[in-house]
Amino acid sequence: MTQMALVIDLNVCVGCQACVTSCKEWNTSGESGSLADFNPYDADPSGTFFNRVQSFEAGSFPDTEMIHFPKSCLHCEDPPCVPVCPTGASYKRKEDGLVLVDFDRCIGCKYCAWACPYGARELDEARKEMTKCTLCVDRIHDEHLSERDRKPACVLACPTSARLFGDIHDPQSVVSQAIRERGGYQLMPEWGTRPANHYLPRVPTTAAGCGSDGCSCKSAGSTTDEVSEASGSPDSQLESQLERGELHLASIATRI
Template identity: 75%
Template sequence: MTQMALVIDLNVCVGCHACVTSCKEWNTSGEAGSLADMQAYDADPCGTFFNRVQTYEAGEFPFSETVHFPKSCLHCEDPPCVPVCPTGASYKRESDGLVLVDYDRCIGCNYCTWACPYGARELDPKRKEMTKCTLCSDRIDNQALPERDRKPACVLACPTSARLFGDIHDPDSEVSRAIRERGGYQLMPEWGTRPANHYLPRQKTQASGCSTQSCGCGSDGASASGSAVPATGLQGQLDSGRIDLAAAAARA
């Protein structure tokens, strides 16, 4: 069975939000319908987004790191949102494994939102219908578009190519190779939902260190022999189990 999905490279995501804005623009004018933006510039804005980028500061100065974590529907292979839907509005498409919503059948009961452990669904406050990432199904199915354009809007807009799209069940696809060769992982696999979307981890780097004389941060940085201080940034914290960024992002 085909399972289309995103693979997101956390090592090169710069948090520019191009994926967020392109997603919003395409889906507001596409088959997903108009996505609400109410009081967008007031003190209490309200809007509907399929894709968000959460930013974290991790580590301790001077070895702290900024991490950008894009998150949308993960198109689980065993989606808990589907069986709880009382009208059958939420369903998993057999042809490509996408988890979609039939807006004509949705009654806005929020059962699917409560069932999703990733917080990936948003009830549109104006339409009173449940919305979520469709991986731009109306783009990837559109035979009138050139093949290179039959990809999600977020993938086409990413300036650093941090987002890959393809069939994770095809061992020769770009996404499968990336997962296999770079240690791609699922978000919170302990829930047993088998998320189709994967993340590529940040690469381990050696902290270069700095000197009090050069930057005034108060860190010794390098030893007298010039050797660098061992990496103590985000990846080191993840390896040591001191923080669980993926779980934090999923619950945010």
Template identity: 80%
Template structure:
């Protein structure tokens, strides 16, 4: 499918602080919006589980004194060639022609998990209560809502991020903010070896002065 428009997120790993504001705002909006409810099972028990469209994973890399903590937000990447779509036996998983967003039709979904197995990014989750597969929708019910001011027609995670680590726009528009930062700052797609052409991109972490100083001391 040739897309003339492809909406996507660009996530700046250099300024993400792992605060999880994107996670909680996503949960809140989509629990009350058209994609919800995002259920929780036994939320206050010993083994709480729940459905999330967005998660932040935190890693420590390298060894002292070069140790760094990296916060890595992860959600559906809205691939231009999404492997989750052709494996769906009911056609519930589909990619929109008008904006490239990958969605799930809950009325058609049978919860077989084929899409989750096909996705190399682990972006799909089974809603245990409704028994349907769920994923990030880029807040499709929000970004086109005429009831919101135009400045607020962005995914909830983008609006909530306190460090502006999340940008949203059309990566097919060469003049868009997201396209410009991808070019200027070396934005990259996740795991390109899978040839899914993820729409979402990440901006790499910069080498900080502290790390540079530590490297000089070790030299």
């Protein structure tokens, strides 16, 4: 069975919130309907978000580093939120493995939110309906879009290409290869939910210089040519990345 999912590279996520804002923009004007915002610019803002980035400092002074941890629905292969729903509003699709919510059936009872061990569901206070990440289901299957653009809004918006999207059950997909080659892991696997989304671990930043043992370029499986390109001019580096299809549209805009 196909299982679409995200693979997030914690080594290159910079916590810029581009994924958060692009997710909000796309979904609040799409099939998910208007997502509530209460006092968004106040000292105590609240609202409905499908995707959030949690940032925290790790280590002891002066050897500290900031870690940015994006979190959304993990589209579990055995989702505990589905069987507890009394109306069948929460369901898992067979064709792509996505866990979705039928808003017409949702009564806002919050059973699914209580069952989710990841805190990935949010009740829209204005609509009194449970909401969550859909992996932009209304976008990834839109045949009017080019193949390159049939990806979640957060993936296209990421300026560092920290978010990968694909079928984790396909051994040749970019996400499967990243999990296999980079030691991708699931969040809290002890719960037995089999999360589809995976994270790529951070690499220690103690080494100095590109190409060293601690360099993220080398740890990501880059070839000698790729490392050489990384040390070249910005224009040549951008051109080579474009040819390999490693940059998304929004990422290109931020580099020109």
